[in-house]
Amino acid sequence: MFLEGLRSPSLLLHMKKILRETIFILTLSLFISLIYTAASPSGMVLLKKAFRISVSDTPVTEKVDRGGSSQDERK
Amino acid sequence: MTAALSFVFRIIVGGIFLISGLAKISDPVRFILTLREFRLFPEMIIPFTAIYLPWLEFILGLFILVGLMYRTASLLLAFLIGSFTFSILSVIVRGIEVDCGCFGLLADMLHIPDMADMKAVIRNLIFIGMNISIFMIKKTVFSIENYLKKA
8 A cells, every 4th residue: 555655646746746846946045155255255256266176186287297297308 | 833933943043044045145154165175075066055045045044934835945954954964964974173164254253152063963954844844734834925925
């Protein structure tokens, strides 16, 4: 009986509604937070820091290594 | 009767999280420092969390208060408070004494104790109970959803 209840179309519709509203709320919060942070001066610093951390992984160190090795070759 | 109870819970939970969200939005640097003290999150995601989480808290509180998608919002808020409670419990188990950061600047202004201890865990469990009640009780009063249904 419980399984039949789970398979009922009304429950499926209800779950779809909850999922749709969840996506809406999460996206709305993301947009508002990014816009507000970008608009405020202190928030912009925070945003830059957040993006710098996520972007600067290995390429910077690779460049430094290559520069160092080429200088060694010139010497 | 249950509709009135749902409304009372909505006012309490919605109001508290709306205000605590605003308090965190006004001082994101303090929230970053609190998140670092927890020693639970990787450094890379802390700035994003400090930007996003207060706004999510604010919007969930607002939606619950005005009664717009309030059942989904209460479910999401229950999950969010659950994750906060897990973080506080991990700090207690590891024996780290930190500020909870639950109310941000508001705790300083109103001189409310805001430590990550068992009191905070119990308070969060009560909030989770209220949110689940809001989700389970299908009827409420004074909500935008009710107004839209009637119109």
